[in-house]
Amino acid sequence: MQHSIAAEYTGSSVSTAASELPSSDTPSLPSPAITFDRSNCSGRITVSPTSVIAFDDGADESNGVSESSSELSSRHSHECSMFKNFIVEKESFDYEDNDCEPVDSPPVRRESIRKGKCYRCLKGNRLTEKETCLVCDAKYCANCVLRAMGSMPEGRKCVGCIGYSIDESKRGSLGKCSRMLRRLLNILEVRQVMKAERFCEVNQLPPNYVCVNGKSLSFEELVTLQNCSNPPKKLKPGNYWYDKVSGFWGKEGQKPCSIITPHLNVGGPITQDASNGNTQVFINGREITKVELRMLQLAGVQCAGNPHFWVNEDGSYQEEGQKNTRGYIWGKAGTKLVCAFLSLPVPSRYSTSCGFLSSNVVTRTVPDYVEHGIVHKLLLVGYSGSGTSTIFKQAKILYKSIPFSEDERGNIKLTIQTNVYAYLGILLEGRERFEEESLRNLKKSQSLLHTTGTSPKLGDKTIYSIGTRLKAFSDWLLKTMVSGKLDAIFPAATREYTPLVEELWNDSAIKATYERRNEIEMLPSVASYFLERAVQILTTDYEPSDLDILYAEGVTSSNGLASVEFSFPQSTPEETGDTDYLHDSLARYELITIHARGLGDNCKWLEMFEDVGLVIFCVSLSDYNQFSTDGNGCVTNKMILSRKLFETIVTHPTFEKMDFLLILNKLDEFEQKIEQVPLTQCDWFSDFHPVISHNRPGSNNNSINNNPSISQLASHYIAVKFKRLYSSLTGQNLYVSLVKGLEPDSVDASLKYGKEILKWNEEKPNFSLSDDSMHSIEESSFSIDC
Numbered sequence: 001m002q003h004s005i006a007a008e009y010t011g012s013s014v015s016t017a018a019s020e021l022p023s024s025d026t027p028s029l030p031s032p033a034i035t036f037d038r039s040n041c042s043g044r045i046t047v048s049p050t051s052v053i054a055f056d057d058g059a060d061e062s063n064g065v066s067e068s069s070s071e072l073s074s075r076h077s078h079e080c081s082m083f084k085n086f087i088v089e090k091e092s093f094d095y096e097d098n099d100c101e102p103v104d105s106p107p108v109r110r111e112s113i114r115k116g117k118c119y120r121c122l123k124g125n126r127l128t129e130k131e132t133c134l135v136c137d138a139k140y141c142a143n144c145v146l147r148a149m150g151s152m153p154e155g156r157k158c159v160g161c162i163g164y165s166i167d168e169s170k171r172g173s174l175g176k177c178s179r180m181l182r183r184l185l186n187i188l189e190v191r192q193v194m195k196a197e198r199f200c201e202v203n204q205l206p207p208n209y210v211c212v213n214g215k216s217l218s219f220e221e222l223v224t225l226q227n228c229s230n231p232p233k234k235l236k237p238g239n240y241w242y243d244k245v246s247g248f249w250g251k252e253g254q255k256p257c258s259i260i261t262p263h264l265n266v267g268g269p270i271t272q273d274a275s276n277g278n279t280q281v282f283i284n285g286r287e288i289t290k291v292e293l294r295m296l297q298l299a300g301v302q303c304a305g306n307p308h309f310w311v312n313e314d315g316s317y318q319e320e321g322q323k324n325t326r327g328y329i330w331g332k333a334g335t336k337l338v339c340a341f342l343s344l345p346v347p348s349r350y351s352t353s354c355g356f357l358s359s360n361v362v363t364r365t366v367p368d369y370v371e372h373g374i375v376h377k378l379l380l381v382g383y384s385g386s387g388t389s390t391i392f393k394q395a396k397i398l399y400k401s402i403p404f405s406e407d408e409r410g411n412i413k414l415t416i417q418t419n420v421y422a423y424l425g426i427l428l429e430g431r432e433r434f435e436e437e438s439l440r441n442l443k444k445s446q447s448l449l450h451t452t453g454t455s456p457k458l459g460d461k462t463i464y465s466i467g468t469r470l471k472a473f474s475d476w477l478l479k480t481m482v483s484g485k486l487d488a489i490f491p492a493a494t495r496e497y498t499p500l501v502e503e504l505w506n507d508s509a510i511k512a513t514y515e516r517r518n519e520i521e522m523l524p525s526v527a528s529y530f531l532e533r534a535v536q537i538l539t540t541d542y543e544p545s546d547l548d549i550l551y552a553e554g555v556t557s558s559n560g561l562a563s564v565e566f567s568f569p570q571s572t573p574e575e576t577g578d579t580d581y582l583h584d585s586l587a588r589y590e591l592i593t594i595h596a597r598g599l600g601d602n603c604k605w606l607e608m609f610e611d612v613g614l615v616i617f618c619v620s621l622s623d624y625n626q627f628s629t630d631g632n633g634c635v636t637n638k639m640i641l642s643r644k645l646f647e648t649i650v651t652h653p654t655f656e657k658m659d660f661l662l663i664l665n666k667l668d669e670f671e672q673k674i675e676q677v678p679l680t681q682c683d684w685f686s687d688f689h690p691v692i693s694h695n696r697p698g699s700n701n702n703s704i705n706n707n708p709s710i711s712q713l714a715s716h717y718i719a720v721k722f723k724r725l726y727s728s729l730t731g732q733n734l735y736v737s738l739v740k741g742l743e744p745d746s747v748d749a750s751l752k753y754g755k756e757i758l759k760w761n762e763e764k765p766n767f768s769l770s771d772d773s774m775h776s777i778e779e780s781s782f783s784i785d786c
């Protein structure tokens, strides 16, 4: 039954007020009667000509803005019951039905009339801090919120909205307290309000908002669904499909997103096109999607001949019309892993125990809205050598109590030992080059001296020359490396050659070569860390430390695809003053990394990651003067190669509307390099002409005055270059974070920034994002000429 409240305003005070509004804010003139779409209620509010309309805080006078009648009408319904000093003479307020029950639709939507201002005091152009009513979207500043919302028995609602259902777009923000409210209330009050917000009856999902297999749910069906042993997570209003036999559950027209308790009596019968599949392969009457077909094939299920499968809740399957079980989908060890990478659901440990926890529940019990089991996926990609593996390993070390298993450590040990031999090989190659160079120079000077007849013969030894034994070892090692069989020499190498490595490392020729390591391009900077401990590392009882693993190259995974699931460490509310701690500690995150090589031509495998919440793209800042060969064999600047990959990924259809966080990594290396090598060495940065103050203090230290260092200017400039590029390609805002991948705190801060971006995303309807998209880039007091 739909009723309405008619609000009528008469008298000069209102019309005068409207005409006094500043032109930019002037609303359309008030209509004499405003009808609210407030179900089940009907009434009439009349403000007499003599009514005094004033605020106790003098807000009107301060900005000279009075209220228009349309604003008054809605304000009245919200505030007249609340504020003694907001005097509205209520001549008549006659509900046709005074016993109106809470209803589903919000009473009033305040549109742009006071966009950005506090609804109550009208102050604040574009309020930076505000609290929003969950029902009607009215926004309040810190001064007004407590008076406008009262004791909040149903959470953050204007007093007049109490009893009304929340705006469904705000469901994701239920129980997530704003900083402003945290500041205004004490911690116990915050908890109480947030608890009320989550669990009070009127804020629960209305059953008819959920449609399963084309049928809106009844109250009992929703209770059944929410109280089964394995309910859909974070159920929101929408259209879903449900395969009652296997428990597969998904959004209408999409692949399955979870496996819930089977055999629930909810919704209608499933339809063939429920998930919009186009594979001609069927499971329990539903045509499955491509990605499911791929999963079945990888799980070893024969799918030739457009079969119709009957899949049970335990994963056993048979072809329709046949009696014998053909196998178990979950039988193969790797199937769950495949599903994880294909973003398909796997059965939870509850899903096979069908039925309800409380099957006789007829009264509404409050479901657990805490996000058990939700995993937020973050995809980490970048051009080769940008530092993705390092960041991935940092995440493991930071957030896992046992970052690497015994098996992993065993393999990593062999990798590190192989790397050390490879670094030695590169060093020995360098030694040969230096020796040849020196010999050439020596010969030149010898022949010069010879012609003048002033010098005795100097021989053919230089400081880079080694003895025959070491030379034989060097030749053997270089030959093994060239043949690509370095791995094959283990574990024998550790027993046989360690004494030789020790001798080599102590040899003056190697020491002289190592002094000139910067001239050996093939030697990665991290090699020093291992070479200086080569002898210790090459013993049989060497155990790699976490730091060794972090620095080690090539340990993430053999195929370049790896994932780690974690929660951010729990901090207590006392530590942080933050009540989101519970939510944060329960939320699970999965960091997935894949090597750029593994993405296939045109990154076609990216479609496997369609349900990630955030893509983290990693760029090495110090690549600006480095070169590598592109796909066509052309030698190209690595920053340009990174940019190309970035362009391909951000414009990939899978990531349309996806948030991106750009990690500008290796800031430490960059800070040193930029002092020596101009940024303009990379063509893309040819217009970098920073205005540098003469009293700029030494290199990177700007603590004495506020002048930014060259590395700050340059890194900021690069960030802006990427932001502009991203915005031109996607029309969206790129988040940027400057990172030192080898420093745990830096990676921790960046990943937490990623978490915040995901959170903002969830809260988007409630959150007006200021351009806070340059993490770790200090508030810039300088301009960049770009």
Ligand SMILES: Nc1nc2c(ncn2[C@@H]2O[C@H](COP(=O)(O)OP(=O)(O)OP(=O)(O)O)[C@@H](O)[C@H]2O)c(=O)[nH]1
Residues within 6 Å of the ligand: 382, 383, 384, 385, 386, 387, 388, 389, 390, 391, 524, 525, 526, 550, 551, 552, 553, 554, 595, 665, 666, 667, 668, 669, 739, 740, 741, 742, 743
């Ligand atoms: N100085 C410095 N070195 C870093 C940083 N991050 C990574 N590295 C080093 O850079 C090298 C490449 O890093 P990886 O993490 O292996 O990079 P990747 O993107 O996985 O590269 P590939 O897997 O080889 O394509 C390693 O030697 C790292 O130790 C950083 O922030 N600073």
Ligand SMILES: [Mg+2]
Residues within 6 Å of the ligand: 388, 389, 390, 554, 556, 595
């Ligand atoms: Mg890697």
